[in-house]
Amino acid sequence: xKIGVFICHCGENIGRTVDCARVSKAAGFFPGVVxxxxxxxxxxxxxxxxxxxxxxxxxxxxxxxxxxxxxxxxKTFRKAVADAGVNPFLCEIANLREHVxxxxxxxxxxxxxxxxxxxxAVEKVKRNTPLTTIxxxxxxxxxxxxxxxxxxxxxxxxxxxxxxxxxxxxxxxxGGHMSQLSETFPTLDCSQCILTPRMVExxxxxxxxxxxYSEVEKVEGFIGNFKVTIRKKARYVDDTKCTGCGxxxxxxxxxxxxxxxxxxxxxxxxxxxxxxxxxxxxxxxIDTSVCTYFKTGKCSMCKKVCGRDAIFFEQEDQMLTEEIxxxxxxxxxxxxxxxxxxEDSEIKGYGEYGYGKYKDVIDGLQFERIAxxxxxxxxxxxxxxxxKTPKKIVFIQCVGSRDESKGFSYCSKICCxxxxxxxxxxxxxxxxxxxxxxxxxxxxxGKMYEEFVRRAIEEDGVKYxxxxxxxxxxxxxxxxVKGEDTLAGVPITxxxxxxxxxxxxxxxxxxxxxxxxxxxxYDKYGYFxxxxxxxRPVESSSGGIxxxxxxxxxxxxxxxxxxASAAAAKAMVLFGSDMLEREPTIALVNExxxxxxxxxxxxxxxxxxxIKQIKDKQGNLIKEVAFVNSGxxxxxxxxxxxxxxxSIELIGYTDEQIYAEISALM
Amino acid sequence: xENIKTQDPKIIAFVCNWCTYTxxxxxxxxxxxxxxxxxxxxxxxxxxxxxxxxxxxxxxxxDGVLVSGCHPGDCHYNAxxxxxxxxxxxxxxxxxxxxxxxxxxxxxxxxxxxxxKFVDVVNAFTNKVKTQGPFEKYAKINKEFVINE
Numbered sequence: 001x002k003i004g005v006f007i008c009h010c011g012e013n014i015g016r017t018v019d020c021a022r023v024s025k026a027a028g029f030f031p032g033v034v035x036x037x038x039x040x041x042x043x044x045x046x047x048x049x050x051x052x053x054x055x056x057x058x059x060x061x062x063x064x065x066x067x068x069x070x071x072x073x074x075k076t077f078r079k080a081v082a083d084a085g086v087n088p089f090l091c092e093i094a095n096l097r098e099h100v101x102x103x104x105x106x107x108x109x110x111x112x113x114x115x116x117x118x119x120x121a122v123e124k125v126k127r128n129t130p131l132t133t134i135x136x137x138x139x140x141x142x143x144x145x146x147x148x149x150x151x152x153x154x155x156x157x158x159x160x161x162x163x164x165x166x167x168x169x170x171x172x173x174x175g176g177h178m179s180q181l182s183e184t185f186p187t188l189d190c191s192q193c194i195l196t197p198r199m200v201e202x203x204x205x206x207x208x209x210x211x212x213y214s215e216v217e218k219v220e221g222f223i224g225n226f227k228v229t230i231r232k233k234a235r236y237v238d239d240t241k242c243t244g245c246g247x248x249x250x251x252x253x254x255x256x257x258x259x260x261x262x263x264x265x266x267x268x269x270x271x272x273x274x275x276x277x278x279x280x281x282x283x284x285x286i287d288t289s290v291c292t293y294f295k296t297g298k299c300s301m302c303k304k305v306c307g308r309d310a311i312f313f314e315q316e317d318q319m320l321t322e323e324i325x326x327x328x329x330x331x332x333x334x335x336x337x338x339x340x341x342x343e344d345s346e347i348k349g350y351g352e353y354g355y356g357k358y359k360d361v362i363d364g365l366q367f368e369r370i371a372x373x374x375x376x377x378x379x380x381x382x383x384x385x386x387x388k389t390p391k392k393i394v395f396i397q398c399v400g401s402r403d404e405s406k407g408f409s410y411c412s413k414i415c416c417x418x419x420x421x422x423x424x425x426x427x428x429x430x431x432x433x434x435x436x437x438x439x440x441x442x443x444x445x446g447k448m449y450e451e452f453v454r455r456a457i458e459e460d461g462v463k464y465x466x467x468x469x470x471x472x473x474x475x476x477x478x479x480x481v482k483g484e485d486t487l488a489g490v491p492i493t494x495x496x497x498x499x500x501x502x503x504x505x506x507x508x509x510x511x512x513x514x515x516x517x518x519x520x521x522y523d524k525y526g527y528f529x530x531x532x533x534x535x536r537p538v539e540s541s542s543g544g545i546x547x548x549x550x551x552x553x554x555x556x557x558x559x560x561x562x563x564a565s566a567a568a569a570k571a572m573v574l575f576g577s578d579m580l581e582r583e584p585t586i587a588l589v590n591e592x593x594x595x596x597x598x599x600x601x602x603x604x605x606x607x608x609x610x611i612k613q614i615k616d617k618q619g620n621l622i623k624e625v626a627f628v629n630s631g632x633x634x635x636x637x638x639x640x641x642x643x644x645x646x647s648i649e650l651i652g653y654t655d656e657q658i659y660a661e662i663s664a665l666m
Numbered sequence: 667x668e669n670i671k672t673q674d675p676k677i678i679a680f681v682c683n684w685c686t687y688t689x690x691x692x693x694x695x696x697x698x699x700x701x702x703x704x705x706x707x708x709x710x711x712x713x714x715x716x717x718x719x720x721x722x723x724x725x726x727x728x729d730g731v732l733v734s735g736c737h738p739g740d741c742h743y744n745a746x747x748x749x750x751x752x753x754x755x756x757x758x759x760x761x762x763x764x765x766x767x768x769x770x771x772x773x774x775x776x777x778x779x780x781x782x783k784f785v786d787v788v789n790a791f792t793n794k795v796k797t798q799g800p801f802e803k804y805a806k807i808n809k810e811f812v813i814n815e
Contacts, residue, residue: 098694103700106702524779542742585710605743636710650710662726663722665676
């Protein structure tokens with residue numbers, strides 16, 4: 001084999017800490033290497049041409065590129081190699097940037113390590129075999145998980161392009177957090193007014209299958225060919241009969257026991273309920289944890305009053321399976337909340353703010369409900385404790401955000417803006433009221449965002465105080481807020497009527513579990529992780545699974561919508577061709593060696609191992625051996641490590657190749 | 667031979683492509699620094715790791731071997747890391763029998779978002795292997811009894 005080695009300086013990125021000339025010189029002496037050069041930018045056009053020309057000039061049939069991570073440019077170089085007539089799988093990448101130059105400082109040490117990594121790659125490529133990619137068909141259907149604004153946008157975009165969508169939402173209605181908001185920054189347009197038409201559009205779209213009150217249970221398969229199991233939870237209401245008249249909810253005797261999720265626990269709801277009047281679909285569900293029928297079997301008032309006979313107490317959870325090509329994750333966020341019961345509260349470190357203890361210390365979403373025309377006070381500002389109009393409100397930002405010791409180290413991004421909006425909305429309705437905002441920094445990056453905050457301060461007279469609040473306590477019906485104005489350097493005491501905490505945005509509590517079910521990575525906060533933070537921000541590392549909205553990181557509505565459309569576009573790119581190309585690095589059985597123990601079959605997570613019968617000419621069974629279904633095999637190699645006779649091998653990562661790499665250490 | 671001067675102890679790491687290799691990429695992108703002794707061999711999944719790889723690495727002169735992949739439950743291939751963990755549970759009991767100190771082998775979970783953890787794992791393990799000194803037993807046996815291939 002004639003191998004060419006190409007060392008990239010990556011401008012200065014590799015060149016600064018790795019002596020590329022020395023690496024290329026050393027590589028030139030490795031057995032099998034006939035040509036070795038270094039160049040400033042190997043991924044550039046001239047760089048690629050250098051490789052192509054060398055393949056022709058030196059009749060190379062193997063290529064090693066020492067460059068950035070294979071996750072960056074493996075495809076680029078494989079394509080260049082293929083253009084020059086060499087099988088792309090005879091090209092190996094040694095990671096000299098992420099694994100060497102960027103993490104080590106000493107030039108000699110880094111150069112030695114780079115030489116070692118090139119030696120590994122040369123030894124491996126010698127044992128590579130020419131491969132052709134596997135083609136598999138694509139199911140042109142998309143699963144969208146989460147029916148908030150991100151999920152709605154993604155579903156509509158994909159469906160409007162003519163592809164079928166299955167939209168799964170775990171709550172009884174789609175709409176998500178956006179449906180709870182009063183007005184949206186920086187334009188102050190009514191959140192529900194702009195959202196509900198979208199919700200209806202989803203409901204009526206012929207290409208969208210809407211599954212509310214449903215959850216994804218299992219995801220099998222791979223890009224273009226997922227099989228998804230969805231649990232449609234029992235509503236105890238027949239959705240084919242129900243007209244959404246609401247008689248059942250009015251007559252339900254349970255009114256006080258259940259706190260409204262939609263109103264953020266500021267009000268109560270009946271046991272049979274729709275979350276809010278504009279819910280889509282407008283079909284109630286029965287909360288079995290409070291319903292008298294389900295507790296004692298005594299009441300069935302809803303069933304009696306239902307003119308359509310739609311109440312169906314015997315209903316059970318249904319399991320549905322869907323064939324899916326692409327998955328868009330849009331599970332959103334929740335606020336770092338404080339429960340009614342302090343012991344359940346997530347905020348352990350903010351006891352000094354009295355959240356949960358004082359009724360008038362609330363969080364951002366609760367304030368949204370109070371400010372909303374559809375909320376418990378019909379948009380009038382009233383204190384939850386006594387219904388009086390608050391004359392002084394204190395807003396505290398960064399509760400849980402940017403606080404490594406008590407909360408999370410990240411910035412929740414939206415709180416600066418929504419707090420300005422809250423203060424503004426309050427001042428618009430309570431003209432003689434005073435609004436104070438305690439802030440750390442104002443982060444108002446975005447179109448017309450800074451102008452919006454200035455407007456709150458300059459036109460509406462919201463008082464911004466730079467500093468943290470140390471303590472809040474109740475005295476004579478007032479909440480005494482003790483803080484510090486760090487710009488003036490003086491302590492401040494405000495006797496507030498109400499306090500609003502801008503608590504951090506956090507991932508859904510079951511996000512990591514869902515990530516495990518779907519098979520995508522997540523970070524320590526539970527947010528889903530993208531493949532590349534700059535260039536592939538909406539793709540997960542699992543092919544065919546895309547990310548949209550706040551399930552990825554804290555983000556506002558415009559960002560979420562943009563990301564959702566991007567994810568939808570990525571799904572549609574997938575549907576652009578009928579067949580998909582897949583890496584051919586799958587397992588292969590040596591039928592002569594295989595003894596038919598089928599341990600491989602037991603450990604295979606994809607059911608890719610089948611039993612093949614070997615027969616003689618007369619049709620007599622000689623033996624049974626393992627056979628790999630190339631459509632199902634994902635190339636993990638667990639079978640290879642398990643096989644006692646080493647008769648099943650993972651192409652591209654054979655024992656021989658790995659031993660060669662290990663031996664190259666010497 | 668200059669290699670040995672600067673790069674002792676020698677550590678081979680078997681890592682999976684999806685979590686630890688990407689986590690190491692992240693460490694690079696974040697310009698975190700760590701000790702340079704480690705040489706990584708990328709595999710699709712820790713499930714691909716045959717315990718023989720580890721023995722082979724020691725035989726070929728490694729002073730320490732690091733195995734790292736996705737956290738339990740996070741495997742890109744659903745369950746490959748569980749198979750790796752099971753093999754590890756059995757294998758590490760055999761180390762003593764094979765004359766390898768347990769401190770020379772480390773098994774850890776590093777996800778794609780844990781660049782910092784990768785650095786910490788590598789540094790801690792490198793220090794641990796340093797205190798063990800060079801692993802010479804297999805090399806000696808090789809020299810005395812095995813004709814080099």
